[in-house]
C-alpha cells in the first residue's frame with residue numbers, strides 16, 4: 001500500500017509560515033500584504049474556490065478581497081480594472097480566476113497584470129524567468145507540488161519525473177521546475193497524443209498526473225514504488241453524495257495505491273497546496289515590492 005502524502009497537513013504548515021511572515025510584514029510596513037481575486041460570472045465551482053482562497057488569506061493575515069463581476073463584463077472594463085489594481089499601492093497580488101468567458105482574450109488579460117503582482121506566475125515575463133531559472137513568482141500548483149516533494153523528503157536528484165499533461169498552468173511550468181538545479185530531475189513531458197503512453201509513464205520515479213481526465217492513470221501505468229502526484233480535480237456525478245457529485249483526480253486512486261510508493265489524494269492533496277502557495281506568493285510579492293517599489 002502506498003504512503004499517503006497529506007497535502008492538507010503540508011499546506012497548513014506552509015500557511016503557518018506565511019502567517020508569521022505576514023505578521024512581520026505588517027509590523028514593518030504598517031499594512032497587510034494585499035490580494036485581489038477577480039471573478040467573472042457565478043459558476044458555483046469557481047465561487048467555492050474563490051471563497052476558499054479568501055478564507056485562507058484572511059486566516060494568514062493577508063488582506064484579501066474578491067471582486068465579483070458579471071460574465072458579460074466587456075474586456076476593456078476588465079483591463080481597466082487590472083490597471084487600477086496595478087496602480088494601487090495596497091495591492092501586492094492580483095489573481096484573475098480562469099477560465100474567462102469566450103469574449104475575453106485570456107492572454108491579453110494575463111499580459112495586462114503587473115508582473116510584480118502576478119501571484120499566479122502566468123505573465124510571459126514570469127514564465128520566461130521560470131524557464132531561465134531566475135527568481136520569479138512561480139505558478140502556484142507546480143510550486144506547491146515542489147514544496148510537497150521537499151517537505152515529505154521525496155528524492156528528486158537524478159530521478160526520472162514524468163509529467164503527464166502540457167498545459168501552461170501545470171504541465172509546462174512543472175517540467176521547468178523539476179529540471180532546475182536543486183531538484184535535478186530527468187524530465188519527460190507526455191500528453192494525450194503520446195504513443196505507448198503507459199510504457200512512458202511506467203518509467204517514472206515521480207509521476208505528475210495533470211491531464212484533466214478522471215481516473216486516467218491506471219495501475220499498469222505506474223512503476224512499483226513510484227511517487228504519484230495527482231493534480232486532477234474532476235467532478236464525477238454521484239447520486240449517493242450530498243452534493244450530487246464526488247471529486248476525483250486524474251489517478252485511479254484505489255488501484256494505483258496498490259502499486260505506488262507514495263500518492264497524493266484528491267481532495268486533500270495538491271489543491272490545498274495550490275492555495276497555500278498563492279498566499280506565499282502574495283507575501284513574497286509584498287516583500288519584493290516593499291524593498292523595490294514600482295507600482
Ligand SMILES: Nc1nc(=O)c2c([nH]1)NC[C@@H]1CN(c3ccc(C(=O)N[C@@H](CCC(=O)O)C(=O)O)cc3)C=[N+]21
Pocket residue numbers: 048049052095096097098099120140233247266267268269270271272273274275
Ligand atoms: N487564475 C487562476 N489561478 C488558479 O489557481 C486557479 C484558477 N485561476 N482557476 C481554477 C483553478 C482551480 N484551483 C483550485 C485550487 C484549490 C483547490 C482545492 O483546494 N480543492 C480541494 C477540494 C475543494 C472541494 O471540495 O471542492 C482539494 O483538492 O482538497 C481546487 C482548485 C485554482 N485554480
